[in-house]
Amino acid sequence: MRLSTCILPVHRWADGGREVWQRAEELGFHTAYTYDHLSWREPFRDGPWFGAVPTMTAAAGATSRLRLGTLVTSPNFRHPVTLAKELVSLDDISGGRVTLGVGAGSASADATALGREPWPVRERADRFGEFVALLDTLLTQDVTTHTGTYYSAHEVRMLPGCVQRPRIPFAVAATGPRGMRLAARYGQAWVTTGDPKVSNAPDATPARSRTAIAAQLDRLAAACATDAAEGRDADGPRKVLLTGFTPDRLLDSVDAFVDFAGTYAGLGFDEIVLHWPLPDSRFAADQTVFEKIASDALAQL
Secondary structure, three states: OEEEEEOOOOOOHHHOHHHHHHHHHHOOOOEEEEOOOOOOOOOOOOOOOOOHHHHHHHHHHHOOOOEEEEOOEOOOOOOHHHHHHHHHHHHHHHOOOEEEEEOOOOOOHHHHOOOOOOOOHHHHHHHHHHHHHHHHHHHHOOEEEEOOOOOOEEEEEOOOOOOOOOOOOEEEEOOOHHHHHHHHHHOOEEEEOOOHHHHOOOOOOHHHHHHHHHHHHHHHHHHHHHHHOOOOOOOOOEEEEEOOOOOOOOOOOHHHHHHHHHHHHHHOOOEEEEEOOOOOOOOOOOHHHHHHHHHHHHHHO
């Protein structure tokens, strides 16, 4: 089991931001992820919010072992060509410590920030599939020419390529059948936050949330079985749970977290991601307990 954290990009670098990422490394987290949005929901909408790639670049220079990643990057305001160039650069700067978390996005502020209407659901899924496939090609070839419905590339150079071979790993966030197939085909990891319809229901319980996530795992297994028939890994990608969105109180104590993590390890999860505590938000938690979980919990599993 890996234990990682997600540091929202709200910290000014000269006012404690550097120290947060360095503390994540000191605590032994496997990866520190951050959100890749232009802005996010309340209470963060009208406060500081920085870009993911510059933040991770700074974090790469402030750390030496900690892996860095996005949870998640989407096509809402990204193009595969420019994103791939930034990722190759960041992989080089970090010495091969980058993971790309990627998802389809939603009809959020990111979807309208460039002055257009949000894409219909079907188009969003179509774009996501093309986005991931072209990123895979760009990051594994020196030169790429491709003409797609939504994204194209003409004689695009990606030299010297990724430090990690054949490319940086993808962690694909998906719950629907098309996204699951993308995770099975291109993902080194699959990411879920649970089922929001279950987690946000008035009668939500941890048990019901686990049942819904187990059903997601079954759908992922079915997608992986289909890809295995084409010669891909039958075991599929690693399973990553981004916490903070299910009705569990896993950060109340070390014992509470150990019980939670043991249950999800039993379901087949390989990595659990904890949001770095932020007061006055859904990610509020006791910093002392959080750090105790980071330093002590995995030894108890």
